[in-house]
Amino acid sequence: MPSVRIPTPLRRLTGDKDEVTIDAPNVGQLVDGLEKQFPGIKERICDENGNLRRFINLYVNNEDIRFINGLDTELNESDIVSIIPAIAGG
Secondary structure, three states, X not given: OOEEEOOHHHHXXXXXXXXXXXXXXXXXXXXXXXXXXXXXXXXXXXOOOOOEOOOEEEEEOOEEHHHOOHHHOEOOOOOEEEEEEOOOOO
């Protein structure tokens, strides 16, 4: 099953787990699986239309899904999905 790395700001939703596994064929279904296991996490990742929020980046094996197939990006058993909140600074 693909592993999902959970950033610190979202760990309160996962019981402080920094990594979880979700059985899903693509990123969109992985996000739905996260929501089933950890209610409230999807609204932090996706907007009300189900699109990835602008300030959230999802990577599959260090590749930004926006440059692959977005939420339709296919997953394999050994994939690592990282949720990366954008950080603003100046």
